[in-house]
Amino acid sequence: MEVRDPDVELLRQVAQGDERAARRLxxxxxxxxxxxxxxxxGERSDAEDVAQEVFLRVWRHAGRWRAGTARFDTWLHxxxxxxxxxxxxxxxxxxxxxxxxxxDPTPDAQARMEAAAGARSVATAIASLPERQKLAxxxxxxxxxxxxxxxxxxxxxxxxxxxxxxRGRRTLRHSLTGEERxxx
Amino acid sequence: xxxxxxxxRFAELAxxxxxxxxxxxxxxxxxxxxxxxxxxxxFLARAAALDDLLDQWAVAPPDAxxxxxxxxxHLRPLRRRIRVWWSAVGLAxxxxxAVAGVLVVEADPAGYHATEDTAFGSLVVQEK
Numbered sequence: 301m302e303v304r305d306p307d308v309e310l311l312r313q314v315a316q317g318d319e320r321a322a323r324r325l326x327x328x329x330x331x332x333x334x335x336x337x338x339x340x341x342g343e344r345s346d347a348e349d350v351a352q353e354v355f356l357r358v359w360r361h362a363g364r365w366r367a368g369t370a371r372f373d374t375w376l377h378x379x380x381x382x383x384x385x386x387x388x389x390x391x392x393x394x395x396x397x398x399x400x401x402x403x404d405p406t407p408d409a410q411a412r413m414e415a416a417a418g419a420r421s422v423a424t425a426i427a428s429l430p431e432r433q434k435l436a437x438x439x440x441x442x443x444x445x446x447x448x449x450x451x452x453x454x455x456x457x458x459x460x461x462x463x464x465x466x467r468g469r470r471t472l473r474h475s476l477t478g479e480e481r482x483x484x
Numbered sequence: 485x486x487x488x489x490x491x492x493r494f495a496e497l498a499x500x501x502x503x504x505x506x507x508x509x510x511x512x513x514x515x516x517x518x519x520x521x522x523x524x525x526x527f528l529a530r531a532a533a534l535d536d537l538l539d540q541w542a543v544a545p546p547d548a549x550x551x552x553x554x555x556x557x558h559l560r561p562l563r564r565r566i567r568v569w570w571s572a573v574g575l576a577x578x579x580x581x582a583v584a585g586v587l588v589v590e591a592d593p594a595g596y597h598a599t600e601d602t603a604f605g606s607l608v609v610q611e612k
Contacts, residue, residue: 319558319559339541419541446508466496466500476534477537
């Protein structure tokens with residue numbers, strides 16, 4: 301089944317060398333790519349490198365993109381994930397999310413520090429999940445992908461995705477709130 | 485008409501996806517219809533509390549330098565294409581010039597010395 305893809309026309313213009321279309325595409329998609337890579341890698345500078353590599357591929361393939369069964373956004377996430385996995389393999393070590401940047405010493409520093417501490421504990425709890433549970437949570441909760449899109453990106457069935465999500469959220473509830481796990 | 489959900493399935497969806505907005509499209513309407521019942525509302529509230537915790541992990545938006553680095557990647561092949569195009573134009577002009585030069589030389593009759601001709605006759609003849 302062919303899906304309606306709002307990016308197809310933009311990609312056609314990008315392929316023709318339209319700089320304004322390229323800027324629109326970057327404005328629309330870069331924040332998602334960067335957020336996804338940052339959460340998967342747990343490292344901002346690595347995520348920025350990945351984002352650049354992703355867009356080099358976009359520029360290279362824009363002319364060949366055809367509307368089909370997958371949306372461009374799904375392809376973009378698949379490419380991002382593959383590049384993140386390459387990078388993780390190269391690290392050859394267990395991935396541990398870095399805490400978010402420390403806040404600036406401004407008058408509302410206390411509030412920022414509290415927010416940063418909250419963010420840090422969530423990042424650490426998610427980084428501690430098994431790889432596929434972590435990915436399922438990132439794709440569905442943070443990237444707001446549908447279950448079908450997330451399952452496609454992860455190359456699993458929708459049923460498997462639901463199981464990963466459910467187990468992941470249960471573990472996170474336990475680690476973030478201290479609530480006892482009812483069953484696993 | 486929307487197929488009603490069992491409370492067990494409602495609880496499962498809330499546990500798996502969190503807020504209704506992230507539920508599978510096919511079950512979202514049925515979920516909305518049930519959401520006001522006290523049992524269903526309790527499941528949603530529990531899911532929303534976890535969603536709120538997860539939302540604390542925000543990622544800063546990309547900065548201008550990253551955007552420009554990415555745009556440079558788009559403009560670079562374009563500039564290269566323009567350079568290649570101008571090089572082709574230059575090469576074509578050079579070739580055209582060379583061909584035209586050959587033709588002029590070919591058209592030049594043997595023994596004809598233009599520099600020795602003036603409006604007043606041939607300098608060579610005048611010296612004689």
